[in-house]
Amino acid sequence: MGFGVLQPAGAVALAAVGVLVALYFFGRSRREALVPSLLLWRAVPGRTVRPRRFRPDVLFLAQLLLLLALVGGLVRPYVEHGAEPGERVRLVLVLDVSASMQVRERDGARFELARRRARALVAQLLGGDEVMLVAAAERPHVVLRWTTDHGAAQGRLEALEAGDTPGDLTPAVELALGEVRARPETQVTVLTDVPPGASGVSAERLAAIDWVQIGRTDDNVAIAGVTVDRAAFRPTADATATVLVRNYAHASKHVGLEVRVGDALWARRDVAVEARGTTPVLLAHPPAWGMVTARLTDGDAFPLDDEAWAWLPDDDRLDVLLVTGSDVLAAGFHDLAGVVGGSRVERVDPADYAAAARGAGAAVFDGIAPPAAIPALYVRPPPGDGPCRSEGTVDDAAVVDWDADHPALRGLEALETVVVRRAYRLATPERATPAALAATERGAFPFLVLAERDGRREACLGADLDEAFDSSDGLPLLMLVLDTLRWLEEPALAAPLVVETGVAAPAPPGVVAGEGAGVRVAGDPPLVRADRVGVHHLGDRLVLANLFDDRESDIGRDGGGEWPATAKPLAGPTRGAREFGWWLYLAAAVLLAIEWTLWLRGVRTGHT
């Protein structure tokens, strides 16, 4: 059994106690009236005035009690008793813990406001009522299963916090509605900054939900993307970076942008962004290689997307062991080595490969596919059982599709112009990925297959590289080869992994399942998933996690408010409660009579 009040605002009337005390002191204070003489007043009984001492008399105490009784009645107090079994409430609280819930509103963070509301709802529950907590991130998490332990629910609510990941409210709401289907008396309350219309839940299903939308401000300028662009085997100084600054507010803004590479300042710009517009900021001539940090220096309501990270690699060097019997190919690679500074190309015959393999960055096997101890590019592989094999040849094939996001092909835009006179239809071994597809009139087939095995990278290319060096028409194919070699020679264990929060990315070789601060590796094949924005360590490898998500960064909300469930009303707040405010009013009436009597007596005796 507990006590509560239904109208806490009535406690404001307690200020009247202060007024009463002030009146008491005013009555005790000396306020003089001039008279011609006290001669005649000496016969009148006098009284003592002590302005500084608070010695309340019975009349004052009666007035104070009367006032307290009135205020007590005003706040509508009640005695709480446990809910009857037939009227017990089952409440599912769905809390949005997506990144946008970290937005700072005038009264506090959105998530804090939601949590406050959730705690108030739990506090209204009576003994025997059940509660279940669901956190809606990119997937729903049942934070607390059905329980009647409201203290535990309050504790879980206190421990909850909004994440840095994009959220998807729909599965969590569906989960809660599933509870409603199982037990129709279940009530669902969703606390989010997303309006019900944008929740992906149909209107008729929303009717069973108390939807509380929190948040209004649209004050957010975000770094919507950071792209570092450097052509393969070009010097780092030729690299560029593009920072997308997006204004999600409905008013234009000026923000400061600061970009650093490591500790060195790359650029500092004042960026003007139109309302709901995007301004790309192009940066050139980086001062160094390393981690690029872009930061908006002017604060806003959502600081999570004010900083972003990218990686600018060091200069590439071509260090190739060329295993071929083709003089044309060998001459072409030597020409390439002359163009790329600090490069080395060593040609060996296929028969001498085993003795020469040590020390090279990658090997290029032309027409053979032996197992290799170093990263290898197999060109026009033969059929058979090797790590890379072909399944026949076709004529006049063109590249028709490729994985533009793969690190080996990132930045290449001219692959559609790759046409080879003779192509090799590649097989896709286990744990290998077809990164580019070529096609003829008879169908498409893998043209470039990439794989990572035991921390070592392999690539198979179904083309004859002699064509790449024949004429300028072979330039796109040559670019594909160079990018693939760059990827093969990339120091796999040192290169940071750039990811977006909440988005799983394939774990690089050597990374094992586990959990770090803000980042997790799980699954088979292992996937990396960052939960927090920032720079994380995963073993020896850096993970750069950004929040590039329009849905989360677009924080402005129209309207806002609450949409109570129409299908089934909530149990009233007085359920299981017995008000006793009228008893206080009755007590006030009695006290008034007592006070009146005391006052009359004082008037008669002259002692008021």
Place this chain on the structure above:
Amino acid sequence: MGERPGDRRFPGRPQPAGIEIEAHAGYQPGDDLRHLDWSALGRLDVLLVRRYTAEREILFHLLVDTSASMGCPAGDRKLAAAAELAVALAYVALSSNDAVRVALLGETPRLSRIHRQRASIGEIAELVAGAVASGAVVLGPAVEGYVRRHPRPGVAIVVSDLMVEPADVECAVHVLRARRFEVLLLHVLGPHDLEPALDPARNVLRDVESGAIRAVAATPATRARYREALGEHLGALETIAARTASAYARLVTTQPVYDFVTTDLARLGIVTRR
């Protein structure tokens, strides 16, 4: 009896010259033979001279209390009524060929010369109109100081609210009577002296003259007790007047001064209608 000849007759004190024969006396050498009663000599063969009723001017001493209590509360206009009353009585006296001196008994006492001309009434009015209620006045010593400086007897008219101890009033009357002054106590009261307006928000009363304070409750009981004390005070003043053969009259400032002079004072014989 006055020192200077005047219109006021003083029977019982015959003098050698006059208008109205009051008595006869045996001729003494040096008596004015014009007053020898030849008829009595023929009938009685005794030399008798006629004695006449003395006729002297009366000096009216108008002693106006201008202490602070006369201005409190301001709405009662006690000092204004006292000043108006003093001017009226001075006018009556001057019209009767009597002399008038006005003394303001206050924090800064002011004194007029003796006026004998009715035309001087303006000067008197100017003096009393300039009176300011201030300071504390103890009636006995103030009156005693006045008569010590101006011992010529006459009629002393004390105009005051008499908000002092009755013993102090009696002391003042005795001082005057001891120097052969006729005494007229004119008691000026305001309506709030009769019925005080107690403000519940002002619970402490301060004596405007002494500065002493007293806390009282604004209750009907307090009012009743005040009225009782006022009745006792007025009764004591009337007793003193009777005991010292002084005249006593009371003016409440709500009453017009003209009515008071022509009605109340006439009823007491202090002024007479012609």
